[in-house]
Each structure stands twice: as structure tokens, then as C-alpha cells.
Amino acid sequence: MLRNLQSHSINRIILALRLSFLLFLFSSMLSIHGSPTRAHIFIYAGCSQEKFQPGSPFEGNLNSFFSSVVSSSSQVTYNSFAIGNGSSSPDGTIFGLYQCRGDLQPRECSQCVESSVNQIGLVCPYAYGASLQLEGCHLRYEHNDFLGKPDLGLRFRKCSRAVNNDVEFFRRRDDVLSDLQAANGFRVSNSGLVEGYAQCLGDLSAADCSSCLADAVGKLKNLCGSAAAAHVFLGQCYARYWESGYYDEPADSSNNDEAGKTVAIIAGVLGGLAVLVVLLSMCRKSAGK
Incomplete structure (x- = not known):
């Protein structure tokens, strides 16, 4: 009889550990893949x-x-x-x-x-x-x-690895950025192997949008230099470009999916608490018997 109870307890522990592993795996997937x-x-x-x-x-x-x-x-x-x-x-x-x-x-x-x-x-x-x-x-x-108040403050920027000695790339990039600078609202542009898009807030006038994007494009060039891919977010607009076939997330920033990490941590904590509750319940029952 005691052996059967021990076997039953072991099976419950194994089940609890499996559930814990599944919760951990789920949280890891959230952390990695978002x-x-x-x-x-x-x-x-x-x-x-x-x-x-x-x-x-x-x-x-x-x-x-x-x-x-x-x-x-x-x-x-x-x-x-x-x-x-x-x-x-x-x-x-x-x-x-x-x-x-x-x-x-x-x-x-x-x-x-x-x-x-x-x-x-x-x-x-x-x-x-x-x-x-x-x-x-x-x-x-x-x-x-x-x-409705002007806001050109820099909120965020990311820059990828640099592209060196590629005159054609920079010519194409500048063509894309020049086109994006003239956007009114949302615009997609491409030139050869370079693509990009830009957007202003929905309530900006055409003139204010153009002014904001001019500032964003200027910051892209000044802050990211010869990057193969970059994006800049200002208070009321943003602009982005990348080399076709390349599009990696820009690599010089430590800002990852923090919200995804937060959810992963919460899921992990809940999983640990669930296992702890199960184990304590089994220990109490075993002690009572």
C-alpha cells in the first residue's frame, strides 16, 4: 500500500515537473520570438x-x-x-x-x-x-x-553594421531618403537594392510632416552614417531604410523586446508558483498519511 502511495506521489511530481517545463518553454518562446x-x-x-x-x-x-x-x-x-x-x-x-x-x-x-x-x-x-x-x-x-504641439525630439534610433566603399548603395539610399522626405502621411520608396518607408502623425499638415521628416532624415545620416539599415523615431514622425535582401534588425542597440521579456518573466514566475503549490500539497498529504 505504501509503495502504491509513493508511486502515485512520484507520478504527480513528474506531471508537475512536465507542466513546469511546458510553462518554461512557453515563456522562452515569448522571450525569443515575441x-x-x-x-x-x-x-x-x-x-x-x-x-x-x-x-x-x-x-x-x-x-x-x-x-x-x-x-x-x-x-x-x-x-x-x-x-x-x-x-x-x-x-x-x-x-x-x-x-x-x-x-x-x-x-x-x-x-x-x-x-x-x-x-x-x-x-x-x-x-x-x-x-x-x-x-x-x-x-x-x-x-x-x-x-498638435510641435515635437521633433529624438525618441529612438537604431543603426546596423556599416557599408564601406559602396558608392552605388549610398546613391540609392540618398534617393530613397529624398523621396521619403517629401511624404505626406505614409510613404514607401525603393531605389535599386535600397528600400524604405516613413510616416508622420495623422494630424500633421503637409508642411509640418515634410519638416519633421527632413529632421528625421538628417538624423539618420548624422547618427547612423554608413549603416546598411537604420531607423529614427521622432516625436511626430519616423523614417527607415534598409538594403534589400539584408533586413536585419539594426545591431548597435541593446533595446530588445522588453515587453516580451516581461511577459516571459511573469509566465515563468507563475509556472514556478504552480509547481510549488502542487509539491506543498503533496507533502502535506503524505505527512497526513
Whole structure:
């Protein structure tokens, strides 16, 4: 009888370890591969130092903002919001926006934005202001009104390995960047083996978009020099180019998919706790017998 109980306990331990391994494998896959589609790849995030209190008017309005963003993204690729503005609780005021890359379909846009909403709370918990850039979409909210105000601040840049002594490549790259600089909204360009695309926020005028992209292109050349692939994100626009057949993620930055890592850590911790609970339960039962 004792031998049967011991055998049963061993089988339960093996089952628990297998479940733990599956959870670990799942978390590792999230950490390595990130989301299933490229549009969900993490680019950068920024968080305010000031935090709001759980249950505050700001948290309620923030949840309303997130709900509105997800709902709107299935209809349009860009929208901005002002929630609680002029209310009796000014501490709860939220200004925010989202934007999807111009070549995404509505369903892809909505999925990307929903992923941003799910991740921004992990990356910037209880932050009064935050921004999150994924490969296919951008999400930002602030306590103060930033909508429509000029913002050419550098948010993020990545540069790949350098291309040396390739006059043709640089000529093609400059052709692409010159074309992208004239974009109004979203534009894709290519010249020979060089491709690229650029985008401005949806509420920028043609002149403001051109000015923003001129600054982005200038930073691409100054900060990334002879890189074979590079991208620069400013406050209201971004520009990217790469050599066809090459497209590696630029290699000089340590910024990886931090949101994916966060989810992986959470999954790993939950898996460890689940195993611990099972083992403790078995130990108690064995001690009782």
C-alpha cells in the first residue's frame, strides 16, 4: 500500500515537473520570438516618473482611453482623445493618441493597438504619461495636453553594421531618403537594392510632416552614417531604410523586446508558483498519511 502511495506521489511530481517545463518553454518562446506577427515587435517605450494612485480618477479615465483606442483602431488608423478635460477632477485629465503604420489592414491595426494597450501597463505601471512604439503601431498618453504641439525630439534610433566603399548603395539610399522626405502621411520608396518607408502623425499638415521628416532624415545620416539599415523615431514622425535582401534588425542597440521579456518573466514566475503549490500539497498529504 505504501509503495502504491509513493508511486502515485512520484507520478504527480513528474506531471508537475512536465507542466513546469511546458510553462518554461512557453515563456522562452515569448522571450525569443515575441509576438506571432512582426507588427507586434517592441521598438521602444518611455514612462513618466510621476505615478497615479490605484482607484484614482486618472486610472478610471485611463481605462476609458484604452477602451476607446481599441474600439477606434478597428475603424481608422489614427485618432486622438481628450478625456476628462474641463471636468471637476482636473487630476484625472488624459490626452492621448494612437497611430498604425499606413500599410496595415484594419484588423491588423486593431490587433497591434490592442497589443500596445496590453503591454503599456506592464512596461509603465501607474505612469501619468507613457508612450509605446511597436513595429506596426504607436500609443501615447499624457496628463498634460501635447496634442498638435510641435515635437521633433529624438525618441529612438537604431543603426546596423556599416557599408564601406559602396558608392552605388549610398546613391540609392540618398534617393530613397529624398523621396521619403517629401511624404505626406505614409510613404514607401525603393531605389535599386535600397528600400524604405516613413510616416508622420495623422494630424500633421503637409508642411509640418515634410519638416519633421527632413529632421528625421538628417538624423539618420548624422547618427547612423554608413549603416546598411537604420531607423529614427521622432516625436511626430519616423523614417527607415534598409538594403534589400539584408533586413536585419539594426545591431548597435541593446533595446530588445522588453515587453516580451516581461511577459516571459511573469509566465515563468507563475509556472514556478504552480509547481510549488502542487509539491506543498503533496507533502502535506503524505505527512497526513
